[in-house]
Every structure is written in C-alpha cells, then in structure tokens.
Amino acid sequence: MLSLLCCFLFFLSFLVHSCLRLRTQAKRSLKDEKEIDEGAYVVGEEETPTRLLRELMPRHVAVIMDGNRRWAERAGLLTSQGHEAGAKRLLEFAELCFKLGIETVSAFAFSTENWGRHKIEVKCLMSLIQRYLKSKIQFFQSEEIRVSVIGNLEKIPESLLGIIKETEEATMRYKKKHLILAIDYSGRSDILHACKSIVKKSQQGLIREEDVDETLFEQELLTKCTEFPSPDLLIRTSGEQRISNFLLWQLAYTELFFSPVLWPDFDKYKFLEALISYQRRERRFGCRI
Amino acid sequence: MDFNDPMLVLSSWIAQIVDFGLDLLWCFIHIVVSLCHIVSGTFEAIESYAISLGLIQKYSSIDIEKLKCLAVVMDIEAARDVSKVIELLQWLTTIGVKQVGLFDSQGLLKKSKDMILEMVPRSVLLQETGERDISSDRIALEFISSSDNKEAVVKAANILLDKYLKSSHPDKGEEGENVFTESHLNEALRVVGENVQGPDLLLVYGPVRSHLGFPAWRLRYTEIIHMGSLKYMRYGSLLKAIHKFTGVRQNYGV
Numbered sequence: 141m142l143s144l145l146c147c148f149l150f151f152l153s154f155l156v157h158s159c160l161r162l163r164t165q166a167k168r169s170l171k172d173e174k175e176i177d178e179g180a181y182v183v184g185e186e187e188t189p190t191r192l193l194r195e196l197m198p199r200h201v202a203v204i205m206d207g208n209r210r211w212a213e214r215a216g217l218l219t220s221q222g223h224e225a226g227a228k229r230l231l232e233f234a235e236l237c238f239k240l241g242i243e244t245v246s247a248f249a250f251s252t253e254n255w256g257r258h259k260i261e262v263k264c265l266m267s268l269i270q271r272y273l274k275s276k277i278q279f280f281q282s283e284e285i286r287v288s289v290i291g292n293l294e295k296i297p298e299s300l301l302g303i304i305k306e307t308e309e310a311t312m313r314y315k316k317k318h319l320i321l322a323i324d325y326s327g328r329s330d331i332l333h334a335c336k337s338i339v340k341k342s343q344q345g346l347i348r349e350e351d352v353d354e355t356l357f358e359q360e361l362l363t364k365c366t367e368f369p370s371p372d373l374l375i376r377t378s379g380e381q382r383i384s385n386f387l388l389w390q391l392a393y394t395e396l397f398f399s400p401v402l403w404p405d406f407d408k409y410k411f412l413e414a415l416i417s418y419q420r421r422e423r424r425f426g427c428r429i
Numbered sequence: 430m431d432f433n434d435p436m437l438v439l440s441s442w443i444a445q446i447v448d449f450g451l452d453l454l455w456c457f458i459h460i461v462v463s464l465c466h467i468v469s470g471t472f473e474a475i476e477s478y479a480i481s482l483g484l485i486q487k488y489s490s491i492d493i494e495k496l497k498c499l500a501v502v503m504d505i506e507a508a509r510d511v512s513k514v515i516e517l518l519q520w521l522t523t524i525g526v527k528q529v530g531l532f533d534s535q536g537l538l539k540k541s542k543d544m545i546l547e548m549v550p551r552s553v554l555l556q557e558t559g560e561r562d563i564s565s566d567r568i569a570l571e572f573i574s575s576s577d578n579k580e581a582v583v584k585a586a587n588i589l590l591d592k593y594l595k596s597s598h599p600d601k602g603e604e605g606e607n608v609f610t611e612s613h614l615n616e617a618l619r620v621v622g623e624n625v626q627g628p629d630l631l632l633v634y635g636p637v638r639s640h641l642g643f644p645a646w647r648l649r650y651t652e653i654i655h656m657g658s659l660k661y662m663r664y665g666s667l668l669k670a671i672h673k674f675t676g677v678r679q680n681y682g683v
Contacts, residue, residue: 253682328611328649335586336609339593349594352587354579381653384682388645392578396638396653421637 192240192412196419198372200244201237202394204386205230207378207402214402220264225404227272236408238285238317240415244366245319248386252292252326269323270300273307280307286314290362291325318366325362327388334360334389363390370394373418375411377403395421477665488668492675493525499671500530500573500628500651502643504635507659508533511541518549520664521568524671528555528569530628534642536574546570555624575642577623582646585617618646627651630674632667634659652677 205226212222234245250265273287280287289304296304304323337360341347347356363369370390374383379400383391397414399406480488499521507513514531521529531538531545538545546552555571589609615625627647631640631654638655640648654670656662 251682256681256683328614328646331582331646332609332611332614335589335614338586339590339609342590342594349587349590352583352590354583357579357583357586380677382651382679383648383653385649388648389579389582391640392642392645393639396640396655398653417638 192415192419194241197241197415198395198418199242200246200366200368200371200373201242202246202248202371202374202387202391203230203233204248204374204376204384205403206376206380208404210378211402211404219261220268222404223265223268227268229404229406231272231276232408233406233411234285234319235283236411238283243316243318244368244371246363246371246387247319247321248325248384249321250291250323250325251385252324252329253385255295255324266297266300269321270297270303273300273303277307277310280311280314280319283317284314285317285319286311288318288320288365289323290320290330290365291323292329293324296324320363320366322386325386327383327385330362330387331389333362334358358389361389363387373397373414375399375406375414377401377406473666474663477663477669480665480668481663488665488672491524491668491672493671495675496526496629496671498528498530498626498628498630499526500532500631500643502532502631502633502635502640503538503659504637504641505533505535505537507634508535508537510659511538511544513659513662514538514541515545515548517659517662517667518545518552518568518570520667522549522551524668526568526671528571530555530571530573530624532573532641532643534575536572536576539572539574542572571624573644578642578644581618581621581623581644582614584621585614585623588617588620589613614646630654630671632656632670634662650679650681 208222208226209219212219230247237245287307334357338352371394373395375397377399381398395418397417401410479485483489551567552570553567555569558569618625627649628651630652633655652674
C-alpha cells in the first residue's frame with residue numbers, strides 16, 4: 141500500500157514538474173541556472189521549493205559556534221583541538237556565505253561569560269584566535285574580506301589586541317564581504333556601552349537629551365561597524381536553544397535556527413538546510429501582511 | 430558542417446535527457462523527504478495525544494519548580510484568537526506554571542487583558558502581586574509588547590543620562606561611568622515600569638522562528654522553543670516542551 145502511494149506521488153510529482161518545466165523553459169532567457177563550485181546546490185532564477193534563491197539570501201548571518209568541546213570529547217581529542225576544528229569550520233562557513241552572496245557574517249567567538257572557564261582553556265583560545273588572525277591576514281586581503289572585532293577587549297592580551305588592530309586596518313577598505321568576530325562580547329554590555337557613548341556625546345554637546353531614540357541608540361551599539369547590524373538569520377549549533385547574551389538588541393526579528401549538530405560538524409549541507417528553512421519562512425517583522 | 434549539425438542536436442538531446450533525469454531524481458528525493466516529514470509529524474501527533482492521556486510515564490511528573498517564569502510569544506494572527514490564548518493559559522495553570530508573560534508585538538493581548546484575566550481561573554496581574562510569592566493555586570500574568578523592548582531601554586537610558594548629568598563633576602573623571610552598570614539599567618527599567626526578570630523558557634507560537642521583539646534585555650539565558658501554530662497547539666506538545674526544558678543544563682558560558 142505504501143509503495144503504491146509512493147509510486148502515485150512520484151508520478152504526480154513528475155507530471156506537475158514536467159508542466160512547470162515546459163512553462164518556465166518557454167519564459168527563460170539564455171542566462172540559465174549557475175552551478176556553484178562544489179556542485180551540492182543550485183542557485184538560480186527558477187523558483188522551486190527545493191532550491192535557494194539569491195534574492196532571498198539573508199544579508200547578515202550570525203552564528204553561535206557551540207559544541208567544540210563536546211566534539212573533541214567524542215572524537216577522543218583535546219579541547220584545544222576541538223577549538224581548532226571550530227576555527228577551521230568558521231573560515232569555511234564564512235567563505236561559503238560570501239560565495240552565496242551573504243554580505244555579513246557575525247560569529248560569537250568568545251563571550252564575556254567564557255572568562256569563567258579554566259585558565260588554560262582561555263589561554264588556548266586567545267592563542268588560537270591570535271594565530272588564526274595572523275595567518276589569515278593575506279587570505280582576507282586576497283579575498284577582499286573586511287574583518288571587524290567587537291567586544292569589550294579590555295582583558296584581552298596585548299599581543300592579540302595588536303593582531304586585531306593590524307587585521308582590521310589591513311582589511312578596512314573592503315566593502316562587499318564583512319566578517320565580524322565577537323570577542324569578549326556581551327549583549328547587555330553592548331547596550332550599556334551604547335548608553336555610555338550617548339552620555340559622552342551629550343557631554344561634548346553633539347546630541348541633546350531629546351535626540352535619544354531607538355535609531356540613535358542603534359547607531360551607538362558595537363555593531364555600528366556594519367551597514368546591516370541586525371542579523372536575518374542566527375544559527376546556533378549543538379542543540380542548545382538560547383541566544384546566550386549574543387546581540388540581544390539586534391536579534392528582535394532574526395530567524396532563529398537551532399541545529400543539533402556540533403559546530404565542527406556543521407558543514408555546507410547543514411548550512412543549506414538552515415538557508416532553505418530561512419527562505420521558506422514568511423517573516424512579517426511584527427506586522428500583518 | 431553537415432556532420433556537425435546532427436552531432437549538435439544529439440548532444441543537445443543527451444544534455445536535456447540527463448538534465449531531466451537529474452530533475453526527476455531531485456523530485457524523488459524531495460518526495461522522500463516530504464514523506465519523512467509527514468511520517469514524523471504523524472508520530473509527533475500520536476505522541477502528543479499519548480502524553481495528553483498520561484500514557485507516557487516520564488511526562489506524568491514534571492519538576493515545575495525549575496520553571497519560575499515562562500514567556501509566550503505569538504505573532505499577531507495568533508494574538509487575535511483570544512480563545513486559544515485562554516485555552517493555553519488554562520493548560521499552563523493545570524501544569525502548575527505560576528508566572529506567564531504574554532507577548533505580541535502590536536500589544537493586542539494587552540487590549541484583551543481584562544477578558545483574559547476574567548476567563549482564566551485564579552489568574553492575577555503580575556504587577557498586583559508585588560513582592561509576594563504567588564500562591565500555588567494562582568497564576569500571575571504579564572502582558573508585554575514591543576513598546577516594552579527598545580522603547581523602554583531608550584527611556585531607561587534617558588533616565589540614566591539625566592542622573593549622570595546631574596551627578597557628574599568635571600574633577601571626578603570616570604566616576605560618572607559607574608552609573609552605567611547592569612544593575613543601574615535594571616533599576617532604571619523598573620522606574621519606567623518594566624519587569625526585568627528574564628523568563629526561563631520562551632515558547633514561540635507562529636510561523637516564524639523568531640522572538641518577534643520580546644524585550645531583549647531579559648532574554649540573556651532564556652531557553653527558546655518554537656511550538657508551531659497556536660491554532661493547532663496540543664497539550665502534549667506543551668508538556669513535552671516544558672519537560673525538555675527541565676532537563677536542560679546550562680553552563681552559562683563557563
């Protein structure tokens with residue numbers, strides 16, 4: 141019975157698909173579907189429920205890279221190796237995003253709460269970030285990726301601060317691709333930082349009390365470095381379903397995608413799943429359409 | 430030239446057949462995935478009914494004490510269906526949830542506040558309970574909208590700005606910056622009339638997996654579960670979501 145049903149559905153789908161195909165072929169211009177390098181997906185003009193549309197791509201994707209330690213534990217590796225795998229995955233992820241036309245990628249690399257972890261792990265993380273940034277400056281320049289770091293940064297080692305500054309300066313002029321790393325970042329601190337910034341400007345006579353509104357407030361948040369501070373899509377891996385103090389203000393209408401996969405295993409296929417889910421959603425931004 | 434024309438036609442046919450074949454394969458995979466979704470959806474519905482009937486042992490007793498504050502976010506379509514909202518609240522009362530925050534971005538639920546309080550037995554407005562503990566047979570309700578989010582933070586920021594400008598002296602340097610701590614902003618938000626308590630669990634009802642502008646300041650460590658449509662909500666799914674929450678262990682970044 142089930143196999144008959146499958147056959148019937150298959151035949152029906154074949155008929156529908158054939159009709160649609162004939163119709164669209166008649167309308168289509170010479171510019172056909174483009175296949176991206178890896179060949180795992182197709183981005184094109186024809187609208188089908190199983191394909192991604194470039195015009196519906198999110199402009200800004202944020203990611204909470206959770207699960208590196210668990211991944212290392214399951215693989216029988218050290219925690220530091222888990223974080224290494226996570227860093228590698230982030231770069232691959234960012235590259236894929238930019239290839240798909242996503243302009244801004246934000247990654248929660250190190251939260252303010254993470255300072256509470258074991259000192260050795262924290263030191264490893266700082267060292268890893270430093271090493272990766274230093275080794276990838278040329279790559280960022282060749283790919284024209286702008287790199288920005290947001291966060292408190294007061295407790296960060298001087299050597300890492302130096303590399304951060306160097307990377308930011310080396311890539312400041314690039315506009316089309318933007319990688320934002322949140323290091324020692326807290327959403328609440330971001331909001332407080334905006335308050336302090338407003339106070340300073342008020343002291344300097346640049347703004348009056350009555351000028352303080354949502355728009356001005358947003359312009360004082362740490363995400364002012366990007367044209368699109370509010371992510372369209374937030375991905376959190378490892379099955380945890382919370383935003384853990386990341387971009388609190390900015391996430392009001394962000395599509396939240398919680399994946400059970402651990403971050404080092406979050407490959408392009410899992411990401412495509414997130415994008416398909418995103419493109420299917422009817423986002424209303426709180427209003428009735 | 431003549432020899433090339435049939436070759437071109439042939440290769441074009443082959444390309445089209447291959448293309449068509451790949452499309453059929455894609456279609457078939459799509460059907461298989463859709464069927465899997467149908468089957469898993471059916472299982473979920475059956476499981477939900479089994480939970481509702483108390484047939485699954487592990488959902489019979491839930492450590493509800495862990496859930497101090499629950500928030501429910503719904504899109505405006507769902508918020509218009511007040512009867513469903515009331516039904517949901519009655520279920521939550523049955524489960525033993527003591528404090529529920531109801532959020533919709535446009536404030537429709539705020540307008541239906543009186544009706545909801547009247548129709549949900551033993552319900553009381555959270556603001557009226559004050560500092561007192563909510564008794565075990567009552568449920569405290571809070572009605573929230575977008576105006577309690579960014580607008581409230583801006584008002585609170587203005588209060589802090591005002592306080593800073595009145596208190597700062599040129600020779601005290603950085604001292605004014607001590608006005609801007611989390612606890613100060615919490616206090617300023619309370620002055621503006623906002624609740625700063627972060628919900629432990631946020632249930633999202635609607636087509637979009639987004640918290641739709643729920644007060645950002647409160648969402649720091651909140652567990653978020655998307656429940657689907659309010660219209661087709663199930664008691665079993667609600668119980669399952671709460672049970673899942675009670676099993677979560679947070680590291681808080683450490």
